[in-house]
Amino acid sequence: MTGGLYAAFSPASADETASSAEQVAKGRELFLVSCSFCHGQNGEGIKTQNGNQLGPSLVGVGAAAVDFQVGTGRMPLTQPGAQAPRKPEVFDDSEVAALAAYVASLGPGPAVPEESDYSLEGMSDEERQAAITRGGQIFLTNCTACHNFEGSGGAMPRGGHAPKIRGVEPKYIYEALLTGPQNMPNFSNGNLSPDEKRDVIAYLGSLDEMPSYGGFGLGGLGPVPEGLAAWLVGIGLCVGAAVWIAAHTTRSTKKKVDA
Secondary structure (H helix, E strand, O other): OHHHHHHHHOHHHHHHHHHHHHHHHHHHHHHHHHOHHHHOOOOOOEEOOOOOEEEOOOOOOHHHHHHHHHHOOOOOOOOOOOOOOOOOOOOOHHHHHHHHHHHHHHOOOOOOOOHHHHOOOOOOHHHHHHHHHHHHHHHHHHOHHHHOOOOOOEEOHHHOEEOOOOOOOHHHHHHHHHHOOOOOOOOOOOOOOHHHHHHHHHHHHHHOOOOOOOOOOHHHOOHHHHHHHHHHHHHHHHHHHHHHHHHHHHHHHHHHHHO
């Protein structure tokens, strides 16, 4: 009777609760079909007979982790590996939201961020530049070892790789920082505040507008391709020029001796 009276006087709240319950139920149906083989029927995770982790527990990972992994097509995973590559999405937005709602119901965890969490809307030009500067300092301190100084990615030990994060949607960058997918450490709000995450996203966005100084950028992959280009092109041209000069010097000397 109390529930009926509450629904009568607060229909909007009752409808919202029913809608949320329907979304969770839909998410569970999708989960059982597409995710339970690796993660268990209740998201508890599954281990193989050898004790290896087939799929980790999803209890407490939160909706943000699901939105990132499924929204970028990394999950469902087609082949086990050190790093799940991005690929075309299997589920549409409503299905991703339903899966996220179901996993969020398993235990408390990070929620999907709002656009206001990572957007620079409403900031003046001076505030934007300050945010980009702060984000660059944070990125260079914490992220360049794996993702390269301009977010072009790079190789990692044991077959892993840090993906390119240039041109990635801001929401997914925020969620990756928050949840730490695969080999990436997570930066909780206690380690990196929401404003600092927003500043990192602002810095990455500014890289697309930044001109490339110093000639060919070579993909921005750092000293390895630059050194390779220096050896093959730079030193190669020098050696070729030296051989050419030596050959012509020898011919000139022979002509003088014959004369």
